[in-house]
Amino acid sequence: MPFRFADPTTPSLPLHLIEADGLAGWLEGQPEEWRGWVEASGFSGAIGEALILPGPDGAPAAALAGYGSAAARRRGRFALAAAVARLGTGTYRIASGLPAGAAAEEALGWLLAAYRFTRYAGSNGTGAQLVAPEGIDAARVEILAEAEALTRDLVNTPASDMGPQELEDAARALAEEFSAQIEVTAGAELEQGFPMIHTVGRASTRAPRLIDMRWGKAGPTLTLVGKGVCFDTGGLNLKPGGSMGLMKKDMGGAANVLGLARAIMALGLPLRLRVLIPAVENAVAGDAFRPQDILTSRKGLTVEINNTDAEGRLVLADALALADEETPDLIVSMATLTGAARVAVGPDLAPFYTDDEPLAAALAGAGSAQADPLWRMPFWEPYEAKIEPGIADLDNAPAGGMAGSITAALFLRRFVTDSPRYAHFDIYAWNPSALPARTKGGVGQGPRAILAALPEVLGL
Template sequence: MSPFQYIDRPTPFNTKGGKTLPIFAVTPAHIETGTIDPLALDWARKSGYKADSGSVLLIPGEGGVLGGALFGLGANPSEQPYITGRLARSLPAGDWHIETAPLTAQRLGMGFGLGSYRFERYKADKGAFPTLMIPRDADAADIKRQLAGVFLARDLINTPTNDMGPNQMEAVFRALAEHYKAECSVIAGDDLLAQNFPLVHTVGRASADAPRLLEMRWGKKGHRRITLVGKGVCFDTGGLDIKPSASMLLMKKDMGGAANIMGLALMIMDAKLKVDLRVIIPVVENSISANAFRPGDIYKSRKGLTVQIDNTDAEGRLILADALAYADEEAPDLMIDMATLTGAARVALGPDLPPLFTDDEHLADDLTEASLETDDPLWRLPLYMGYDKDIRAKFADITNAPAGGMAGAITAALFLKRFVTNTRSWAHLDIYGWAPGERAHSPGGGEAQAIRALYHHIRRTVR
């Protein structure tokens, strides 16, 4: 993998023009009423084609050559707004255009683009795939930058840790900063202790790759100050509270928060939004060795709060605590953190619906609206202060792992909230970063969650 190739990555769209084959996107009603191209209709009826959601029927042309395709939207196309993603994985290689479709141009193009993603770095046969002539009334540049951000997040998560450890993540981060002429700095190893990031150092010190804090600054002073923070645990063994093997299989994705934040930063910078952007990512590998941190240890955080370690597998909130406290010192207008933080969030809302935590009612409403407008789901959960007592520790100010296991996503969010006191508006997203199976807009695997919604919100508030 080149350290940074995402914005220049070949797109699934035909940009050279020339002859393209037609796609007729249809519902069952179109077949029943005959309101499509007569030749396509005749072939559909003779073939018994029902226009089921995501189905493709190739249409012969004169002389037996391929003449086009019918694409089924099902009876309720609005239920799957990015259904055209299936086209990117169903059509034969070639150049195509949409002849008819009861979908907006933006949805059509975005769906096809999202569904075209493939992670083939480790495959010998990479194949050939279809391209689509993007509709004229779609914002092609914005679709491309959103796809670049999504694909960056997906690629980073899908890459195994032997090729995406702390060193490689730093290389990608630096390349992203260089591409957009952003300032970049890194604090690594024992320098973390010297510069007061004790929890980042504590979690990552057992790894062969030194822990580090990555920071990027871009934009112009005086514009809206936006800070993005992402959890970058490149692999999580669980530490001395080691995970069972089945729970460790997907732990290459424990840097999903960092991957998503980098994808969001790409979108913001590529759109040249009028913001004063700061990106902070603590990067570690939670490993096991003689110097690994232990259950029962107590450490002072950057903010001065002491933290009792009651489970070494609750490490993500520790590195975020130092990063959030650091970010909070500049009192940004908006701070967003993203993390693959708790299994409790998955139990509550499943893998596709990341919980949003914020005590800013206006921000909650705006992000919910942006989520609906972009079909990039999130769901607000409460920062219920009645559970704040659960993060108190017997021998320290707070514990990293409350006993009992109840309301785990909320107590984790309340833990983080302790480190955000100056920021004007803060939101925490507890994402999964993974699609367990194929969706219309995704082949499964590493996933970007909520960053299109966040980008939509930020773009709307600063342009």
């Protein structure tokens, strides 16, 4: 569905955002009948509350949305979105109570509150529409909402309908929409040029491939690399059922970089963009790769396989090696890579790694400003020895289980040796339960922050 603000000429109800400690003050200047109506309703201004106020003829004349307290808003995001579903069908214009600095976030939250995954059942969400608040870049907010919706749709689609071919189809559709170029490497060429991508995906009936999309003819160079494991059984180190249940989302890194690419192209940023997605299914068959196999990567580094369920870093490594060969100004990898990251920061934060202090500061600041929270993790040098097994250059699954996200990030960094700036995001890409503006299911983590940081990082 399109994510658009209402036509500003459409008749609309004034909507007042009421803070919990500001209700009494707001009521003092209102008609007596409204004061009685609000008091009788029990409306208190808490986040998530909404109330329609009647006019003299009983028809809706205005509306209230609870905006809570500053402390309550700091404990979450998109406070206004919590009230949208309770407002019902109609068009609204914010009349008071919206801080200027929060207008873009709350407007984006309103649009995202309408998201529903409807491919198989159900219908689109709330019919409440919003006239864009004054002072925001409405077109940009709409682009962000549509980019997020693309990411969510891709993650939410089950593996039966989102294998390597379907992920390629989604990339091709995006390339066609924005006149980007796309190449796909598969078969013998993949086996020869990207041996670890081929090895991870060769046991599946759905052929592995590397998707390579390019857009833009001038400006600094940005390469996005997204993990596209469309389903992960764990391979011969088979996952238990409880751990396999959400593995349709193991291509969440690819979904996030495609959503980010959509936003970059729709905004027409003056840069040269490349998107690399190793698309595979990690399956079990007679030709599946095995524990203690030793693989030779595109970069020439050898990797001892100590767990076939640590496959994401293998496919990313070959793609990162290709990205590094062009030495772009910035490489960003995104992947649902480790359970260790979820244990460390939970599902709501996107951990990221970089050695570049200005890049780290720009990303962290943008995350806070864009309601897209990030948390910096360390490339901890003393752990380098953990990924060196002795029998090969690298170990894909160090024993002991400690620092799993850090050792995975260190593994990936070995494949980016020539490019000046690199950041890796170990994301979850999933909401375990519904939150304001975020339905249960697939979600973008990091793209808005990365997008907002690009002008500073790349000098746009």
